[in-house]
Amino acid sequence: MGAGSLLLPSLPAFSRTVAPEALLEPGLDVSVKKRLADAALNAAKSKGATYADVRIGRYLNQFVITREDKVENLINTESFGVGVRVIADGCWGFAAIVDARSETDMAKAAEKAVSIAKANATLMKTPVQLAPQKGFGEVSWKAPIKTNAFEVPIKEKADLLLTANSAALKNGANFVNSQLFLVNEQKYFASTDGTYADQDIHRIWPTFTVTAIDPKTGKFETRQALSAPMGMSYDYLQANPTDKITGITTRYNMGYDILEDITAAAKQAKQKLSAKSVEAGKYDLVLDPSHTWLTIHESVGHPLELDRVLGYEANFAGTSFATLDKWESKNFQYGSKLVNFFADKTQPNSLGAVGWDDEGVETQRWDLVKDGILVNYQAIRDQVHIIGETHSQGCCYADSWSSVQFQRMANVSLAAGKTPLSVAEMIKDVEKGVYIIGDGSFSIDQQRYNFQFGGQLFYEIKNGQIVGMLKDVAYQSNTREFWNSCVAVCDQRDFRLGGAFFDGKGQPMQSNAVSHGSTTARFKGVNVINTARKI
């Protein structure tokens, strides 16, 4: 992830703890928001800004945290405020204020942003080049949720986790920790381009870790949830049979059955204790989408962020091997011909889905790698001229009204294979392989060449058959070598999303939520290491 992190749960700045019922109170009426926004835009213009945008944000979080038979913590927070960003004297300026509710507050924030821009302009060499953007007028976007999780009584949510914990303990787990993360972003964006976008975004992530211990050997093993964080709400926890992918273990698509998964997890954690330790060497890898999302995130999503390519993240997360000359050559083979990556901020139920980004650009889908060739990056309004584009791709985001928006990863996915191929047919062709399900340990260098990934479940494949469970598995490869070793991609029937709920980037660090879709894919001759040690 940016700095590499699947961040620990972090709360937006200036969040205050509130009673759960406060999360159900309506935010400001859209007409009030428009009036406040106009006050800021007008003040900015009158002070000399050539461009201004305003974000009025109300951010709600609810986290339910349990272990075994106890609710350890219930966290309800609300954060409300305004961020104003301007261009004056060719330079960006930004100011934010908590709890802004009057036109005077708005004007003050705008004036401060203009004065910061003018002060910083003296240090600047090249003025900001902002790609033009048409105004959309008064528009709105709402996540297509069926059941708002914030409206479900807290007790019901806590009881669901405690019931799941109990199922884990009954099925052989020694310990279990489970969490439910809920987020609602109520964002209002307005700019001097003439867009007033009112948006309502929901995210949910039910997750757990079960631990099984063998007291005789003193060894322990864990298995984490195979759920995905989603741009959905409580409907994600109401799984239909069609949301389930059966096989060696059940995986989930647009609905998640936590009781079923935690029961399997407890049994599998115990099974891992006596599983065969992998013999290091070259294997064909068959990677489930519940695993591949993280490899895509690290080795494709991040290196194709234009700000990283240009060096803006050099002191923290790093730069990128995917330099502009490789893109300009039009023949840089990022992956095999089967490999197609696309960015898409419109994908239904994804974490990144939204109608307009945080600088008023309508979201869209675009290609990053086509038939294996690098064709594009992810860029925002003040960057797109560098890659010869006149229109932003719409992937600008700020994690709070108090943070300045910048380029963030769109949902980046591996497109499904064009010829019909099921997982069973794929496995049939593998002589010596490992089938990996779920994401585990992850690490990648600061230019995104060398990586190492673990997983949750590992199965040995011999002569086209799954023959048993493995443990102590991690694979090491190099981004380009790895994606060029992709020899098969299952078809659209197997397409599923995984994702990062807390992806970190920038200094001070901001969190982003992003999905990555794929179907099961096969990689030839990848280096697998054995991670067992004695201390």
Place this chain on the structure above:
Amino acid sequence: MTTLLTEAEAKRIIDKVLSFSKADELSVNMSGGRRGNIRYARNAVSTSGESTNLSLAVTAAFGKKTGTATINEFDDASLEKTVRRAEEVARLAPENPEYMPMLGPQQYLKTNPYAQSTADITPDFRAQATFDSIDPCRKKNLTAAGYMEDATRFNAIGNTKGLSAYNRDTSVEFSVTVRTADGMGSGYATRDVTDVSKLNTKDATEIAMQKAQASSSARALEPGKYTVILEPAALVANVDASLMAAMFRSMDARSADEGRSFLSKKGGGTRLGEKLFDERVTIYSDPTNPEVPGGAFSGDGRPQEKVTWIEKGVVKNMPYSRYWAEKKGVHATPPGGNFIMEGGTQSLADMIKSTEKGILVTRFWYIRPVDPQTLLYTGLTRDGTFYIENGQIKFPVKNFRFNESPVIMLNNLEALGKPVRMGGNLVPPMKIRDFTFTSLSDAV
């Protein structure tokens, strides 16, 4: 109103809040202050900002049920409303069987983690510190990217059982990455201080510049087991996970008792009292150390004292939650606020001089756990990795990925240098034999 309250100002508000309590127990946690930052890349400032905050959290308890409410307004009516809200949330909350009654009055050590020079930082000061870092790079056709963040804070707690505590502290973190124009060399330096008058961004940047220039055109060495000299920034990081901090934070007694920690004993119990490391390894916490001063109390009000965690390689103490300590009938030692590892007197140059063959590592990056049982971690070298032969740095080498456990590392100890402040801790540079590099990286 100022956001950096004095002890008397904070106590006046806290006492007022406590006077509104109708709960069995009520505690107040008040904090505030100012944060400033400046970020630069491609030899120019990219963002800068400053924010202030002052907030108060009230936790009410009825039996084993608790509720918390927060506020950032401080008139009597708002404070009382917040107490009522916390009480209301507590009444509705599920019972927490692990709830511990609040602490009464405590005796705290005198610590001094505050420096007026840091509290006095202005936006101009940040801009100058950044100019001092960028300017020498521009002149040598090198590219700097860096970040400086300063904080001036206070934290005060009080409860209806008579506990009262106040702390104020300052900190500054600075880091810079310098890259050569052709992108073939990269160097890094980082500093953290309590007192900003001890920070010289120009000197730190010059080290990063030297490393950038010296690391250009690195050669590839075969991965394998090497003797390494790990600089302090390779052992503790300001911005990411690190081997020493990961080990220090994995010493919790409950996890060990439960059988899911590197300190769990086969057959049950913990490895307290066992010798797990080389006998030169001694690690302790001390909030009164003048080089790394810390707060005098932990988040729940327990006193922070000098605690020896590892002495001459033997596990001497483990941190406990108050609940787990009561259950086990032991003293509830809180996790340390900082850690100090004893070292030797050798400088980094001395350590290089005494090395026949080895690798000098400036820093590690993207360190993530692989196996919690053995504390096996993976990560990569970054921003200056060099081959040493016959006591001299011979040439830069390509970056390596490692898979190694700090427990194994601290058994393969060859030498310790003079400890340096890193991320609020003191850690010596270390010479380690048989450090496991598992693959090569092309990253610069």
